[in-house]
Amino acid sequence: MFGSVFYISQMLHPQKSKRGKGKKMSKLITCEEAVKKVTSGSRIMVGGFGLVGSPLSLIAALAQSEVKDLEIISNNLGEPGRGLGVLVRQKQVKKAIGSYFTSNPEVVKAFQDKELEVELLPQGTMSEAIRAGGAGLGGFYTPVSVGTKMAENKEERTLNGKKYVFQEPLKANFALIKAKKADRLGNLIYNQSARNFNPMMATAADVVIAEVDEMVEVGEISSEEIVTPHLYVDFIVVKGGN
Amino acid sequence: MFGSVFYISQMLHPQKSKRGKGKKMSKLITCEEAVKKVTSGSRIMVGGFGLVGSPLSLIAALAQSEVKDLEIISNNLGEPGRGLGVLVRQKQVKKAIGSYFTSNPEVVKAFQDKELEVELLPQGTMSEAIRAGGAGLGGFYTPVSVGTKMAENKEERTLNGKKYVFQEPLKANFALIKAKKADRLGNLIYNQSARNFNPMMATAADVVIAEVDEMVEVGEISSEEIVTPHLYVDFIVVKGGN
Amino acid sequence: MNAKQYIAARAAKELKNGDIVNLGIGIPTLVADYIPSDVHVFLHSENGILGVGPSPDPEHIDPNLVNAGKLPVTVLEGSSFFDSASSFAMIRGGHVSVSILGVLQIDAMGRIANWAVPGKNVLGVGGAMDLLEGSKRIIVTTLHTSNQGVSKIVKELTYPITSERKVDVIITDLAVFTVKEDGLHLLELSPGVSLEEVQQKTDAPFRVAESFKNGKEVMAQWL
């Protein structure tokens, strides 16, 4: 016998444990339940390139909640009144770390009014820093931004005759990501260019909540096509689901 | 009109160029042709975890060639007389960088006889260093091996209260990798645990030669399931092909 | 053909079969329309696409498929999708053959500013620095002067620099320059443009390349 290394029929119909250890392993929750986990002052990674691949149902639920003083790590901050732009408008965001906020004029205004702190990173440095956070690295050297304003407060180092700047890893308390499909274990696949920052963010937060278009049975996503293995995903909400 | 940003029927039936720029873009070559590109003294990454996912036809062709003084970057060095073990037996390898060579007693003997230099890295540090090489990074800090013999000649640094060692990126002149399928452009997918080091090595060498079980038409591997995009692959040989 | 279209068409002539090409926003985007029919390139978009195709008809727009300018696109056969870290690993690792970029300023050494304006809050950088650092070859496309007639090719940058890395080719409506160790070399005049006009409208010093072609010779190449 092979013990009970995960055997799917058992998980889908969990038995009462003889020793009290058994628990239902379903990761499926509602947006409301998901957002209740987030506390004010949290650092949250939010997937998406603009609104594409952004977990809009989770963001809408956050906007309905009382949480504030959030530190958001996301490439952009939505558009005025759309996506993360709603949280900015409602002054729920204290600080934003990302690569391109100019596309939302309300972000520019909030920054000027000193209502919002901003930390800017080149897009490749940002995505790599998130990956490094998830991969347990202490930081890395990138040639990008050497000699520019973006490197002003960063360590510069010459390695093999080339100049690099040091970048620390990025981690967060929560990651809110968007995927196309999840199976019941939490394995994820994405939709075309909506993949973007989501797979890295799934690796770099204490609690990862994935919003998906569709939930399927285990086995419907093949072992070779899974992009985010289930160990990275703590909770799943279905888009628009309550 | 959208210019002629790659349009598949044109590539598969290349037209004579009016301006002499057109060239046949097929990447398919024979093992013999592939190996002729490799010169003595080259640094070569070779995919595989043991013999699994190792480009055995390309290695066999290398063993038939006169090239020597090779510097091999590979997790292991095959088995006695099998895979890279043949190159070791034929004294074609000058130096090996990898994580686990003990499984081939002929490697141990060659090392003792000072016929083979060995540089050892923890397996995760090695795979990350290859990724870093392909990703244009100057190096990274890993917590793995701090305080051990493996870190003896490496820079140690404390970041956010935790100790790390610095690891340089790994690059090579050639990468010989193994995939399950290539399409005619060079997009690759792998076979289960035969994936291992191959996708990273595809990114980190000047010339990448992929040995595949099967060559398929463009479009037969879907955009979402491609693991190695074609821009990383210079040449393709079909397993056992001459 | 207006000035911007001319620049795009001229830039397209720089592309070679098999090139992996990243097109910036503005004039660079227009380049796709002028790639010669016998030159087959692959368009890379830094948000995670290799193999970008033409814009879709309005009824075929897929909200999950946009380019780095956040505009709807299509993909061609053989395309692939990947995450942002992988996409920028490609760029930084030197796997993109050519990036065609817009600029605010170019200096006498061929370094550019294209991401921020002095005196304004810096709230966006995007992938500009990554592309400039990592692409094997950089082609800059720009109008030679601003709307106010101020030269974009300057002795020293007054806008924040994007990278210490020099670009390779500068293509304007008036001229084409290559960048060498010692600075800018004038390679071509556009049809109908005189050397004097370029000298007058270029703040930075430049040399005339040995292989220099005047407007007439360039015109002949287009025919």
Added chain:
Amino acid sequence: MNAKQYIAARAAKELKNGDIVNLGIGIPTLVADYIPSDVHVFLHSENGILGVGPSPDPEHIDPNLVNAGKLPVTVLEGSSFFDSASSFAMIRGGHVSVSILGVLQIDAMGRIANWAVPGKNVLGVGGAMDLLEGSKRIIVTTLHTSNQGVSKIVKELTYPITSERKVDVIITDLAVFTVKEDGLHLLELSPGVSLEEVQQKTDAPFRVAESFKNGKEVMAQWL
């Protein structure tokens, strides 16, 4: 049940529902056979598999599907494959809940040596250091003494250390220890083993935990 099987069975009791578990070579591999039927874990293999299943029948061996010990395996529904860099990113990033490892020596602070032997050429390290550094929890399984009767739990390591990181639990054929700030705490004696025997066969000093259970109490737990 022999000593190694007993150790494996005892280690299996440490696993919790949903754990992501990496099993080393030797006794750890045996653990899979003893996981209670109501505890569902996922086996991770550092060569790029999540969801390893039992060994295949000889006629169903797939040469492309092996575990980190290079032995043929199967995969279960919901499994996934990934490259080595991704696999070690998982390990180093703290996404593996438990690693069960074999050892050569354990010191009084709970640090281990399990990758090299003094005086021999060091030609292999594999994933030992990565697993020890990155796994959330480390369980060590080992015979208490060598074939020659020499204690594996020593005051100071004489074998090269694998990591400065201390392990969490030590399970031998004679006893179970937990590792705390101040060193080893004896938690359990195996059925039929006396405290004196463990004291005699353990070179390193240890404390007896408050929640200490003797062999009889442990025996009762198994029934």
